[in-house]
Amino acid sequence: VIGPAIGGVVVELIGWRWLLISASPLGFSCTALAFMFLPASESMDIGRRLREFDWLGSVLFALILTICMLTITNGHRIGWLSPVSIAAWVVVVSLTLILFFQQRSQIIPLIPVHLFKRKLFSMGSGASFFTFLSGTAVFFIMPFYLQGVLGLSPTIAGFVIMPMAGAFAISGPLAGFVSDKYGWTRVELLGLGMAACSLIFLSFIDQDTRMIFLLPFLALIGMGMGFFYSPNSSSVLSVIDPSDYGVGTAFLNLVRNSANIIGISMATMIITTMMAHYGFQASLDAVNDPNYGDGIKLAFVSGLSVTLRIQGILILASVLLTGAKNINLRR
Numbered sequence: 563v564i565g566p567a568i569g570g571v572v573v574e575l576i577g578w579r580w581l582l583i584s585a586s587p588l589g590f591s592c593t594a595l596a597f598m599f600l601p602a603s604e605s606m607d608i609g610r611r612l613r614e615f616d617w618l619g620s621v622l623f624a625l626i627l628t629i630c631m632l633t634i635t636n637g638h639r640i641g642w643l644s645p646v647s648i649a650a651w652v653v654v655v656s657l658t659l660i661l662f663f664q665q666r667s668q669i670i671p672l673i674p675v676h677l678f679k680r681k682l683f684s685m686g687s688g689a690s691f692f693t694f695l696s697g698t699a700v701f702f703i704m705p706f707y708l709q710g711v712l713g714l715s716p717t718i719a720g721f722v723i724m725p726m727a728g729a730f731a732i733s734g735p736l737a738g739f740v741s742d743k744y745g746w747t748r749v750e751l752l753g754l755g756m757a758a759c760s761l762i763f764l765s766f767i768d769q770d771t772r773m774i775f776l777l778p779f780l781a782l783i784g785m786g787m788g789f790f791y792s793p794n795s796s797s798v799l800s801v802i803d804p805s806d807y808g809v810g811t812a813f814l815n816l817v818r819n820s821a822n823i824i825g826i827s828m829a830t831m832i833i834t835t836m837m838a839h840y841g842f843q844a845s846l847d848a849v850n851d852p853n854y855g856d857g858i859k860l861a862f863v864s865g866l867s868v869t870l871r872i873q874g875i876l877i878l879a880s881v882l883l884t885g886a887k888n889i890n891l892r893r
Contacts, residue, residue, distance in 0.1 A: 616665075620672055622661040622664065627823055629654050630824065635831050637835075662675070672816075674806065677802055683801055685884075687798060687813070687814065688883045689880040689883040689887070690791070690794050690798070691820070693794075693880045694818045695876060696761065696825065696876040696880075697783060699822075699869070700764070700873075701726065701727075703829050703846075704780070706862070707767070707849075711862060711863060712771070723780065726780040728781070728784065730784035733753075733786075733787075736788075737749050737788055737791075740789075741792070741793035746793040746797040749790075749792075750789070750797070751885070753786045753787065753788065754786065756782050756786030756789060758874050759779075760780075761783065761871070762871065764780075765866075765869075765870035765874065798810065799811065799814075825873070828869075828872075832865055832869045836868060837862060840858075840860070842858050
């Protein structure tokens, strides 16, 4: 919850690189505590698990995401129909097909292909993908708007983003409690409605937007994401065997993180393309350059508005998949 505020202070006082450095001790501490307190599996054989781990699938998946992300974010520079772009998408499609068939033969696959035979698992995972594809890019883009357009310091920008992170953290447990009483689907749709409303309203922000307008909708999108994610995860895991809980949970995290990466790439692509259209440097950092004047702010805000509206529309895909999942639950 307080991470954005701490991050803003660190960036302003000593630089953004220290954010990465300061996270390392926390990671080592968590690893040490896990070894100390988490019970060890009786059947755990580290050597055997390392041999059975799907190294090839992991490399293929990483290559697919990397090429996809680089192609999306640089498409306006190299040309969407240029030989390089077309070749990149051909490689992505080819690697995806190779990964699909490779996963079917794995003992411990990176992606549990066999679980996609269950409609509820497939639809729930798809809804999660589109939701995080649409919603989480706001976390990444908003600091550029707050600092470059509104002229806030990194510290103040961090405090402004806190309600978004705080609402996400608080709404998750609350959504779990509410969904036990009223069912998964209603709470998921409530969360998606919150996220869609927030994205549409935020698409109207400009250089003169006041905090009294901005803060509630930042909190609303965080709450909407939390209200969706908790019951969605529960509903997806409810249709698989207990022996698959581990791989199912890991796959949901993979879906969420992949959607985050692709969503950020899409948002960056749309905004920088709009900035280039207005004749400015196609870089998010350019919005902080005072030499460009107010023109760069207008270009950035125009791209941000288009991005948020597209993301709001993409939420409809999650709504349709969630509704279809509910129909199958009733059968």
